[in-house]
Amino acid sequence: MNSTENRQGLPLNLPTRTVTQLDELIREGRFTDHQTAIVTAVERLYAEARSSRTAHQQAVDRLCGALRLGTSPESLRKAEQERLDWESGQG
Numbered sequence: 001m002n003s004t005e006n007r008q009g010l011p012l013n014l015p016t017r018t019v020t021q022l023d024e025l026i027r028e029g030r031f032t033d034h035q036t037a038i039v040t041a042v043e044r045l046y047a048e049a050r051s052s053r054t055a056h057q058q059a060v061d062r063l064c065g066a067l068r069l070g071t072s073p074e075s076l077r078k079a080e081q082e083r084l085d086w087e088s089g090q091g
Contacts, residue, residue, distance in 0.1 A: 012038075 014022075022034050031037035 019034075022031075022037050025031050025037050026033065031040065
């Protein structure tokens with residue numbers, strides 16, 4: 001049993017403005033009832049949030065890729081050793 005099945009009687013205390021907007025959507029025939037309108041709204045918000053998060057992650061990945069210097073722990077150790085060798089006049 002999922003959490004929505006446990007909350008079928010979930011009471012919502014919606015602002016008057018929101019109820020008025022829901023009523024208007026129903027009168028216009030966009031939705032058959034309040035529940036359908038609310039479910040649709042939540043599904044859209046959820047999808048938008050997921051899409052936004054994915055787009056944000058892709059942007060971060062692109063930025064990191066653009067700044068990637070090709071470094072690894074081993075290459076950093078090697079570069080540090082080369083610097084130390086050069087500074088000591090051995091290189």
